[in-house]
Amino acid sequence: MSGDERIGLRHGAGGPAMRELVQRVFARNAVSREDAIGLADLDDAAALRVGDRWLVYTTDSHVVKPLFFPGGDIGRLAVSGTVNDLAVMGATAPLGLACAVVVEEGFETGQLLRIQASIEAACGEAGTRVQTGDTKVMGRGEVDGVVITTTGFGFAERLVRDDGLRPGDDILVTGSLGDHGLAVLASRSDLRVEGDLRSDVAPLNGLLATALRAGGDAVAAMKDPTRGGVASALHEMAVKSGVGVVLDEASLPVRPPVRALSELVGIDVLHVANEGKALIGVRPAETKRVLEALRAHPLGREARRIGTCCEERPGRVVLDTGFGRRLVSESDGELLPRIC
């Protein structure tokens, strides 16, 4: 990436282009440290060793169009995104959040109140609160509606990384795939399909706490498959862990309206963002116990094993379609519509 290159939308799509941007620009001088997880590690959050525990912290800017969509809004998204980044690192009891809001001139106060109510409701579900914040107003056209940045922190007794997979480990998902991205796409483009297309946006810390209690050290790796979807999240886990992953397509939980819309517009569900799901790598001996714990929680009733790790093809993700096999690619973030 040279100094002349311009930033494109694909640099924010969660795939290879975004990783390259972060590595070449923001993490350019980052170094790995024993007692700290940071930019060099490109994990879901940063962590500092404090005594015998880890202080986990992260920050996340939220921009979504439309601001209100079936199943949620930017407020719920801003809380869930940050809480989930902490939770997949093992910090499932967030101590608090900070929230910075940039608002466009002319934005209705009524809408801000709706967003704030939604932030409070999501904090209630996650058992945390916004303790400080910042507000800025920009001129009309200088920002699109509202941008919310949330920062969160919490302690982890045991840090769960995204590089802990070993051959033989099982890959679990906590529920159905593709709901968030396709609900937003449908509401943006006014595409209607039969059935209830709703975002899955939700704070997962309670759910992941039960999984960690049930699985203990056997929970080897976790990641939330947001931008770039399961494809990007699993690639990162596979590359960092040095294992191959084989997904069983028949096991992927996908709701019928999500399947219908994804096939209609030609988007692979594995590339679609989720905002209320986690991928969990588990040592096989504890798979059953972790699945039972997940399924006992309201947000994990549809948890399933969707794949396994192997020694072959390290860093690659293979999809067994039941008819054949293919590699799963990461999305480049440019989805053109089909024409015939």
Add this chain to the structure above:
Amino acid sequence: MTESAPPHRDTPERLEFRDRARGRALLDALARWTEDRVDDPVSIMHVCGSHEQAIARFGLRAVLPPGLRVITGPGCPVCVTDAPEIDEAVALAEAGLRVATYGDMLRVPGSRGSLADARAAGARVEVVYSVAQAAELASGDAPLVFFATGFETTAVATAAVLLRDPPEGFSVLSAHKYIPPVMEIVAEMPATRVEGFLAAGHAASITGWGVFEPFVGRHGLPVAIGGFEPLDLLAGFAALVERIRTGRPGVDNCFPRMVTREGNRRAQAQLWRVFEPAGGVWRGITRVPNGNLRLRERFSPFDARRCHAALLERAGGAPGTPTRAGECRCGDIMAGIATPLDCALYGSTCTPALPVGACMVSSEGTCRIWHEYGGAHPLAEQAG
């Protein structure tokens, strides 16, 4: 591999087009029927980007038997749109007219850049999802040219809009193409050595499968009409292989839930009321007699080539040369002579983010499809 039944059984699963056991049975049969052809594989060509998508999507190339070769034909309407046709659209946009087209078409380079380049330089180019949407954007005060690409399936939609009293100011720059004639051309290309064709199910739902009978008579090659679910494809391959090994060319309709012998007569009537076949160059292939669809005389008021003739003439002159035409192998890939892996640019210089050739731009293009579904890593050699 799971402990309980999947929580979501989707419709295609229930409808058995994705019955995995039947898929395996068909693959076993294909392997048995082609085991004596491992050194000289049976060559089947499909002529549809959606077929390649389904083959890639379901990972079929990793499990096809070594005695069977499925090659890709000129099945991507965007990819076969010739550079001078794109130049016309670019010229109209640069002349200040609004031009609407399908998203796939935007970045395909003509000889003097693409519509996306024109837009970046200030021209008004809009992406639409349908011809009807394009017509809605046009009015007498705001003329709009719809750059129409696609095979007979898409051409029928264009015809329907033109027959329904389109708004003043709306015109069509037709780059529509008609599939049956190009199959004649490819069948006679010595380099391809095609032994049978898998014809596109959705196109055949318009034309009917009877349209292929004269082709079979002329070339002695079997044709199967194929759908887009994995079992549709495998059944199509099986029908073709069976006819090839027994030496009985004919047409098999392997997509009977959609395709009849006579096809959609109303759609055909609309298509031929609006369009007439004309010879034209298919990019990378050759001149195809009757391969293009041109607006008939009575639709002149909506034919961009006629109502904006002066603008096109003014912009004319010697076309430029695409800068990297020499390196890109799109043409050979569409003719079934090469695969993306034979192209030095594939996956390195040429990616979906920075495409060189049309085959990497369009979602129907072979290079784009291979790239999207994980490239062509040799999974077949690593069983298990």
